[in-house]
Amino acid sequence: MEKKNAETQKNWNLETLEDGRMVLNMGPSHPAMHGIVRVLLTVRGERVTDADVEIGYLHRGFEKTCENVTYNQCVPYTDRLNYVSPFINNVGFALAVEKLMGIETPARCQYIRVIMSELSRLTDHLTCVGANAMELAAFTVYFYLINAREELYRLTDAVAGGRITPAYTRVGGLTRDLPPDFARMAAEAFKKVRKNLSDADKLLTRNRIFYDRLHNTGHISKEDAISFSFTGPALRSTGVPLDVRKATPYLVYDRFDFDIPVGSNGDNYDRYLVRMEEMKQSMRIVEQALAQLPDGPISHPDFSVTLPPKEEVSCNIEALMAHFKLTIEGVKPPKGEVYQAVEGGNGEVGFYIVSDGTGKPWRLRVRPPCFALTGGLPQMIKGGYIADIISTFGQINMIGGELER
Amino acid sequence: MTSYLLETIRSKFPDDILETHAFRGDETVLLKKEALLKAAAFLKDDLGFDFLMDLTAADYLPREPRFELVCHFYSSKHNYRLRLKCPVGADDPKVDSLTPLWAGANWFEREAYDMYGIKFEGHPDLRRILMYDGFEGHPLRKDYPLKQRQPRIPHRG
Numbered sequence: 001m002e003k004k005n006a007e008t009q010k011n012w013n014l015e016t017l018e019d020g021r022m023v024l025n026m027g028p029s030h031p032a033m034h035g036i037v038r039v040l041l042t043v044r045g046e047r048v049t050d051a052d053v054e055i056g057y058l059h060r061g062f063e064k065t066c067e068n069v070t071y072n073q074c075v076p077y078t079d080r081l082n083y084v085s086p087f088i089n090n091v092g093f094a095l096a097v098e099k100l101m102g103i104e105t106p107a108r109c110q111y112i113r114v115i116m117s118e119l120s121r122l123t124d125h126l127t128c129v130g131a132n133a134m135e136l137a138a139f140t141v142y143f144y145l146i147n148a149r150e151e152l153y154r155l156t157d158a159v160a161g162g163r164i165t166p167a168y169t170r171v172g173g174l175t176r177d178l179p180p181d182f183a184r185m186a187a188e189a190f191k192k193v194r195k196n197l198s199d200a201d202k203l204l205t206r207n208r209i210f211y212d213r214l215h216n217t218g219h220i221s222k223e224d225a226i227s228f229s230f231t232g233p234a235l236r237s238t239g240v241p242l243d244v245r246k247a248t249p250y251l252v253y254d255r256f257d258f259d260i261p262v263g264s265n266g267d268n269y270d271r272y273l274v275r276m277e278e279m280k281q282s283m284r285i286v287e288q289a290l291a292q293l294p295d296g297p298i299s300h301p302d303f304s305v306t307l308p309p310k311e312e313v314s315c316n317i318e319a320l321m322a323h324f325k326l327t328i329e330g331v332k333p334p335k336g337e338v339y340q341a342v343e344g345g346n347g348e349v350g351f352y353i354v355s356d357g358t359g360k361p362w363r364l365r366v367r368p369p370c371f372a373l374t375g376g377l378p379q380m381i382k383g384g385y386i387a388d389i390i391s392t393f394g395q396i397n398m399i400g401g402e403l404e405r
Numbered sequence: 406m407t408s409y410l411l412e413t414i415r416s417k418f419p420d421d422i423l424e425t426h427a428f429r430g431d432e433t434v435l436l437k438k439e440a441l442l443k444a445a446a447f448l449k450d451d452l453g454f455d456f457l458m459d460l461t462a463a464d465y466l467p468r469e470p471r472f473e474l475v476c477h478f479y480s481s482k483h484n485y486r487l488r489l490k491c492p493v494g495a496d497d498p499k500v501d502s503l504t505p506l507w508a509g510a511n512w513f514e515r516e517a518y519d520m521y522g523i524k525f526e527g528h529p530d531l532r533r534i535l536m537y538d539g540f541e542g543h544p545l546r547k548d549y550p551l552k553q554r555q556p557r558i559p560h561r562g
Contacts, residue, residue, distance in 0.1 A: 056535040063520075064544055068551055099429050226455050226481075229509030240481065247484050336428045339477055339488060341458070350459055352475065367459040367477070375512035404535055 021049055024386075028057055032135045032390045035400030037374070039381075039389065046385050051378040055404055062405035066364040070330025071097050071171050074364065079165040081366060082402040084127045085120035085345040086166055087113075087156070089402075094169035095250060096340035096351035100333040101171070103305060109173055109298045110251045115186075115289045116168060117251075117342070118282040119156055122193065123149050124345025124397075125233075125275045125282075132272070132394030133204060136213050141200045148196035151189040158185060171331045172306040173299025183290050190283050197279060205276070214269035218380045218392030221266060228376035231369050232347025233278065234396065237263035237270035244343040256288045271395040305331055330359030337363075346370055346397050370396070370403040408432060410487065413452070418444055423492070431488055438474070438491040442501040445476070445489065449506055454478040454487060457503060460513035462493070462521045466547040470494035472523055476503070493523055502528040520545035 026039040033039075036057035042050035062081070066074045078089040091113045098105065105113075130145030153163040158179050160166030168175055179185070204210045220230070222238040235242055243260045245253045261277035263270025299306040303322035312319035337354040347369030354363035373396045380396075381389050411425040414434055421440035426433050436444055448454040456479040463473045470492040478487045493500055502525035503510035514525040515534040522543040525531055533540065539558045542549050 056533075056537065059535040061544060064549075064551065102429060224508070227508040229457050229459075229507065229513075231458075242481050247481075248486075337433070337488075338429050338431055339459075339486070341486075348458065350477065352459065352461065352477070354463055363463040365459070365461045365463075365475075367461075371512060371516075372509050375509060379508075 026386075026389065028054075033393065034131065034398055035403075037398065037400070037403075039377075039393075041386070041389075043386060046387075048381050048384055048386060048389070051381050053374055053377050055374065057404070058400040059404040063364055063366065066361055068360065070359045071333070071361060072330060074361070075169060076165065076167040078366075079162075079167055080401050081368065081405065082124070082344060082346070082349070082370075082399045083164055084399065085124035086162075086164060087116040087120040087160075087168055088124075088342060088344045088349060090167065090169040091117050091251070092340060092342035092344070092349050092351050094171055095342065096338055096353050097171045097331070097333060099338045099340050100336060100353055100355055101305070101331070102334075103172060103300055103302070105173055105300055106297045107252070107294045108177075108296045111289050111293050112174060112178060112298065113169065114251050114253060114256075115178075115286050115293075116156065116159065118285045118289075119152050121282045121343075121345050122279050123152050123156075125279050126152075126193075128345070128394070128397040129200070129204075129272060129275055132391065133200070133210070135390050135394050136210060138204060138207070138210060141203050144196040144200050144203075148193040151192045155182075155185055155189050158182070170299070170306060172302070173297075177298050183293075186286060186290060190287070193279075193283070197276070201276060205273075211269065213388075213391050214267065214272055214395070216265070216267050216269075217384055217388040218268040218271075218395060219266055220376065220380050224376070224379060225266065228379065229372040230347065230376060231372070232344065233271050233274045234373050234376075235347065236260065236274050238266035239264050244341050244348055248341065250340070250342060252289075253285075255292065256285045258285050258288075268391045268395045332357060332359050341367070344369055344402075346373060346399070346402075349402075366402075366405055368402040368405065370398050374398050374403055410452070410485070414444070414447075417447060431486070433488040433490060435490045435492070438493055438500045441474070441489070441491050442503065442506075445478075445503055445506055448478055448487065448489070452480065453482040454480045454485075456481060457507040457509055457513070458486075460503065460510055460517060462517045462523055462545075464521060464545065464547045472498060472521055474500055474517070474523065498523045499526055500524075501526055502531075504528055519543065522546065 021042050021044045024041040024043050027033045028036045028038040038054040040052040041048055078093045079086040081089045126145045126149040130142045134142035157163045160168040225235050225238045239262050241260050241262050258281045261274045263274050308319035308322055313323045333355045335357045339352045341348045341350040350367030352365040353361050356362040380392050415422050421437045424435040458479045459477040461475050472493040474491050476489045514528055517523050519533045519536050
């Protein structure tokens with residue numbers, strides 16, 4: 001193995017360049033940097049002339065770890081990718097493995113996956129907008145939105161037994177069904193979420209200070225956004241109506257009536273508006289899904305995919321063998337490779353899996369939406385004020401767990 | 406059964422395509438690494454694949470050529486996906502960079518370099534991205550031990 005020398009050593013010290021510009025370190029530990037990231041700025045006065053983003057402080061070797069465990073053991077690790085919208089990662093991973101195996105889950109399972117994904121999108125956007133508002137000194141709004149998020153966390157807690165790390169899906173199904181009075185609980189939670197969202201909307205959207213901090217800052221053009229592989233709200237804010245849920249519908253998203261909000265200006269304010277509208281659309285989807293929710297099993301019936309029920313395992317030798325094989329060796333997809341994309345809170349979350357026919361993935365790659373967004377961050381902050389980095393960085397919604405895996 | 410898209414690429418680069426296949430609806434083109442840049446440019450300019458959704462690599466040790474560079478393209482105009490792969494040998498792990506075509510390739514390629522040691526020629530700033538300066542080896546290679554530990558690096562002043 002070759003030894004990496006220090007040919008790319010940067011000068012980390014605060015210094016003044018010959019032309020009067022100054023090198024300024026932002027982070028890695030900075031109150032407005034979600035997670036840990038270092039932005040190395042070159043500034044002329046208050047203006048950013050050059051920026052270099054350094055990441056890698058939260059790399060945990062997710063992909064390497066997953067190559068050494070069975071498919072179902074990967075699920076809890078996927079929780080820790082985007083930890084404010086864990087269900088979307090769970091669902092994306094399960095869908096990728098199911099696509100590899102060529103199986104489809106029962107209708108009820110698909111509806112529940114949609115419901116949980118949309119709840120996750122809500123928590124993701126609530127956190128993003130709330131934290132963004134807090135960093136721009138609107139602390140009250142943070143509490144409104146985090147309280148709304150807490151309502152949703154209670155809801156997901158009742159379903160999956162976990163607020164942030166639910167590990168809810170399994171290959172071919174789910175760990176458990178919805179609780180019996182879920183529809184009532186969801187309706188009550190949504191009432192509070194709507195109230196808090198409307199309060200936040202009144203406090204932020206036409207607020208002169210908030211508007212000035214977001215409008216025309218962190219601007220990116222449509223062409224640049226596409227070139228930087230942007231997806232999600234950051235891409236849609238430039239006016240490209242690309243959403244995986246509409247473009248290549250997975251699960252049962254084609255059965256719901258919902259809109260894809262787009263911006264026109266490609267700035268932080270448009271990203272904020274897109275997120276606010278998407279939350280309303282997510283609640284619409286959940287309400288439609290709950291109204292249509294069919295009865296039936298939540299897991300694939302084949303015992304080579306999902307665990308047999310416990311009473312079967314105790315009384316039936318076939319089921320006992322299936323249980324043993326699944327637990328020890330794991331599900332075994334055929335040889336092949338697939339790419340499955342789902343729409344995450346920040347954009348397209350893609351899972352690329354290569355199977356060699358054994359119970360462990362040969363290669364598991366996650367395409368994190370944040371990675372492309374953070375890669376485009378220097379482009380968005382160049383030319384702006386140092387203070388604008390806060391709002392741009394907040395609207396990029398960088399999630400360290402997903403960015404660095 | 407090959408689709409119209411795979412046929413088009415095949416007829417455009419008859420000498421460079423090693424294999425095309427479709428598995429579970431994912432269409433894949435396997436081509437020589439020398440043709441990567443021109444094939445990608447053809448996809449972008451003529452076939453409307455405007456997004457480089459993902460770029461990564463995979464290690465197939467002990468097979469030779471050992472690595473595979475994997476690119477996922479998406480066309481927002483035609484709403485279509487395509488996977489492009491090229492084998493990369495361990496003795497000369499170099500491919501052309503896609504940064505002239507997509508700015509987003511910059512970070513994806515840095516990650517592939519960091520994790521697999523594949524060098525991208527023409528990349529403006531090829532250095533590690535997730536691991537730190539001074540890290541030895543490339544962690545996603547199959548011969549990199551799972552629980553390998555490395556000595557702590559001294560504090561950088």
